Amino acid sequence: xxxxxALVRRLIAAQFPEWADLPVEPVEPGGWDNRTxxxxxxxxxxxxxxAAYVAQVEKEHRWLPRLAPHLPLPIPVPLAKGAPGEGYPxxxxxxxxxxxxxxxxxxxxxxxxxxxxxxxxxxxxxxxxAVGGPPxxxxxxxxxxxxxVYDAExxxxxxxxxxxxxxxxxxxxxxxxxxxxxxxxxxxxxGRGGPGARGGGGxxxxxxxxxxGSGAAPTGGPRGGGGxGPWPGLVRGRRSGSMxxxxxxxxxxxxxxxxxxxxxxxxxxxxxxxxx
Numbered sequence: 001x002x003x004x005x006a007l008v009r010r011l012i013a014a015q016f017p018e019w020a021d022l023p024v025e026p027v028e029p030g031g032w033d034n035r036t037x038x039x040x041x042x043x044x045x046x047x048x049x050x051a052a053y054v055a056q057v058e059k060e061h062r063w064l065p066r067l068a069p070h071l072p073l074p075i076p077v078p079l080a081k082g083a084p085g086e087g088y089p090x091x092x093x094x095x096x097x098x099x100x101x102x103x104x105x106x107x108x109x110x111x112x113x114x115x116x117x118x119x120x121x122x123x124x125x126x127x128x129x130a131v132g133g134p135p136x137x138x139x140x141x142x143x144x145x146x147x148x149v150y151d152a153e154x155x156x157x158x159x160x161x162x163x164x165x166x167x168x169x170x171x172x173x174x175x176x177x178x179x180x181x182x183x184x185x186x187x188x189x190x191g192r193g194g195p196g197a198r199g200g201g202g203x204x205x206x207x208x209x210x211x212x213g214s215g216a217a218p219t220g221g222p223r224g225g226g227g228x229g230p231w232p233g234l235v236r237g238r239r240s241g242s243m244x245x246x247x248x249x250x251x252x253x254x255x256x257x258x259x260x261x262x263x264x265x266x267x268x269x270x271x272x273x274x275x276x
Contacts, residue, residue: 001087003035008045010086016094019043039094043079047092055139057081057091063133070128073121074098147177 001007005024013020022040030036033053037045048054061078068075080094101107108114136145158170 003047003049003088005037007086007088008037008039008047011082011088011092012039012045014085015082016080019094038097042097044095044097045082045092046095047088048090051090052138052141054090057093059134059139060093067125067128071121071124073117 005026008024009020012022012024019039022043023038024045025038027036027038027044032049033056034046034048036047039045048057060076061081064076064078068077076098077096078093079096082092082094084090103114105111134140136142142149154174155171158165158167158174161167161170
């Protein structure tokens with residue numbers, strides 16, 4: 001069924017009638033893992049777009065409130081959790097909206113201060129004791145887990161690239177991962193940063209770039225927030241010293257062209273003992 005403003009209005013009216021009179025507007029771009037809608041001026045609604053993303057809802061409601069007090073920038077605050085209804089089959093969330101704009105270079109007045117702010121957030125996130133956090137698994141597509149999970153998919157992606165890259169060199173680099181140093185210790189985690197990262201709704205965005213992660217988050221405009229929004233990279237075992245990269249990007253057969261940049265990420269990860 002379409003996940004649109006009409007559906008959100010029905011869900012709100014049925015389950016949270018105190019907010020039924022507030023306007024509902026879609027956030028653009030609407031996201032991949034989740035669809036996000038403004039609810040009035042101070043809230044947003046975030047709905048998983050497929051069954052594969054449903055586990056994020058409970059994870060976000062449990063862990064975002066625990067992370068927030070330890071971080072120097074605001075992250076999304078879950079206000080309410082909705083139930084399946086009105087033909088929509090999964091749980092969904094209402095969050096506090098964080099205002100902001102995409103973190104595009106032309107909008108940043110002082111790149112040095114921006115870098116310090118981002119680094120400060122990542123350092124604070126890294127220092128949080130995440131013992132008891134969810135290990136890598138299906139709920140986060142094994143981000144932060146062992147690269148061997150994606151071995152078959154990665155090799156298929158390299159084959160699909162054909163002569164567009166040096167396949168032998170790429171395979172040699174990849175072979176150092178699943179078999180060796182790039183295998184993260186159990187419980188390791190991963191988050192991502194990138195230009196225009198979303199201003200966050202779920203744990204998927206925590207540890208991502210300014211404003212967050214992938215899957216339209218419930219704050220900060222379409223891809224940008226007033227704080228750092230969360231990507232499902234809640235990390236367990238940060239203090240293990242394991243090295244991490246971005247397995248989902250490395251192994252995506254959906255976008256084979258990403259392998260080239262992913263190979264660079266592998267090389268960088270082999271040098272930097274950082275988990276974020």
